Structure formats: structure tokens, C-alpha cells
Amino acid sequence: MNQAVDTKERLLNSALDLFHARSYANVGVQELCEHAGVKKGSFYHFFPSKRDLTIAALDRQWEIAKRMVWEPAFSKQLPALKRLERCFDLFYEHQCGAKAKTGQVPGCPFGNLALELSTQDEAIRRKVDEILRECTRYVERMLRDAITAGELSELDVAATAEEMVAYMEGVMLMAKTRNDPKVIRKLRHGLPRLLQTERGVMAKARS
């Protein structure tokens, strides 16, 4: 690999690992450089500031999250409503994996930075907002597929998808606060219930 590309990659990976394991503010540029095995001068060659690295790291984290969670979970190969279950299974597996390695449930990397930084850094807030909107779009497509397939009655797709992403973030917050990934398993049952409404009752639950 080209050395410049490699240096940049290592800085991005260090940011992903360290911010997710601890927090943005708890990890300084010095530690990021040491973790990446990069000199401080090189850091500022690639990133004007820690904020710029963070925004690039969020883009990278979203690429990874899509590949590891959102694409496989929301695959057209799965019956639409099964995709939600698969998504929660993958959340659970990733948080279990992290806990096995570090002893701690790190939670959602996007939700973490949203709550730590939204009032302090407008550019980071906007970036996380954009990513959560992309998550919402995955859920919207699933809901439309479920309606088309007759798995679900008509409902307000945009509103329901937002509620579901809010619920996912809330569940990850509870799992992190309890330091217990089993919370994700337990609370997953709330998710399909968000589909049961005067507007649209899940066909399966009725039968």
C-alpha cells in the first residue's frame, strides 16, 4: 500500500477504535498518533484538526456499519419483517464481541458521538444526523417491501421508520448503560410492536 494512504488509514482506524471504546474528548491527538504509529506532523498533514479526522472516521464507520449490519440485515433476500430481527441479531453479536474483548458494551458509535458532541460541534452533529437518516431509509425500504408483500397493512412509512431508528438507538443506550448486551435481545420484542397500530396491524400477529 502507498505509504501516505497507509498512514491515513491507520489514523482513521485508531480514531474508530479509540473513540468507540472511550469517547471523543478522552482521546487526544497525541494518543491517536501513538496508537497509529504515526508522527504528529503527519497527522496534521492529513487532517487539519481532530474534528476533521472525526468526520472522516464517521464516514468510514458508516461504510463499515453498512457492510457489517445494514446491507446483510436489510437484504432483499430476507422476508421484509425478518430483516428487523436480523438487524437486532447483528447488533447483539457485535456488542457481545466487543464485550468479550474489552469487558464493555461500547454501544452505537453514532449515538455515542451524537450525545457527546451535538451541542459542541455543528459539523459533527450534522454528519451523525445524516447517517441516522440513512439508517431510517433502510427501514423505510423494508416497510415498503413489507406492505407490497402483504406482510404489513398500509401505515405512515416515514414516521414509523423514524420511530424504529429512535427505538434502536434507545435500546443500544440501555445496553451500554447496563453494560449488558442481553438487553438488546430482551428489548427487540418492542420493535415489531411499533408496527401494530390503528393505521396498520402486522398481519402475522393477527393470524
Added chain:
Amino acid sequence: MNQAVDTKERLLNSALDLFHARSYANVGVQELCEHAGVKKGSFYHFFPSKRDLTIAALDRQWEIAKRMVWEPAFSKQLPALKRLERCFDLFYEHQCGAKAKTGQVPGCPFGNLALELSTQDEAIRRKVDEILRECTRYVERMLRDAITAGELSELDVAATAEEMVAYMEGVMLMAKTRNDPKVIRKLRHGLPRLLQTERGVMAKARS
């Protein structure tokens, strides 16, 4: 007021204001002392560390949250299921008030510290966990009252209450990430739907 009590109070109030507006790590002991008009020596007279101040501030924040939100919202004077609506109204009002003052939606002070600090500070994580369990107990009592009053069919009270608190935290996270308190208004409609299930369908929605 006794001067020692006053000094301690001012430090607690500064911690509440500054942590909620920004974050734990972004506010140092020096700034807390300046904001409170207290000398650094006095800080360490009352609190061995910033962490100890934070734990005391969380207890204080919970006292305030109970007085301002949880007690009035979950008052026995209100029909049980109305209490949820009232709770969301109060969340909305408080976040609107903060946004009018500072331009920013600060979100839930407990959720914020949970996501910033749970992997870094076990004592703070346990304290926030304890507070979220107390929130869950308010919702449990409301659900039991709703069942007794015939507003709700039998359901798993403990599990549903946890789902509801997770949802509340998720909604506050979305509102902060959007920097828009109206998100709370919009997503509140998801909450009663968590009550509609094979186990227990909300009587009102049926009629």
C-alpha cells in the same frame, strides 16, 4: 444560607448546567470553579474529584427531574395512559426552553452521560443505570394502574416499561441529533403503540 452549603450548592449547579450544555470531558475543574465563583481549594474540600462531583450532580439532577417531570407527569391524578402524554409534553417543553436560551437541544442529561462515560467510569455508569431503573419504575406503576383501571389489557409490565424508557431515550437522542425539539412531538406517537401487542391491546385504540 450557611457558606459551606452555599459553596457546595454552587458547584453542583455549575456541574448540572455545564455538563448538560456541553459534556463531562469538555468542562474542567478550573472552569467549574470559575462558573461557581469558588476557589479550587474549596472544590477539593467538598469533592475529592470531578467524578465525585458528577455523581452528586447526577443525584441532584434526578431530584430535579423527579420534581419537574416524573412526579407531575406520573401523578395519580391523571388517567394512567394520559401520564405518558404528559411526560412527553414536559420533555418537549424543557427541550424547547433550553433551545430558546442556548440555540441547542441538550437532550437527556442522564442519557448524555451514559453514552459519554459508561465505558470509562464504572461508578458513573452504575449511577445512571440506577436512575434509568427509577424511571422504569414510574412507567411500571402507570402500566399497573392502567390495567387496574381497565385502560389496558394484561401485559408484561416490567418488559414493556423497559421498552418505553428505551424509546424515550431514543427519542431524546434523535431530538438532540437533529437539534430540533419537534422530533419529540412527532415521535411521541410511537409510545402508545408499544402497548399494542398480542399480549395486550390498548382498549382505547380498539374502541
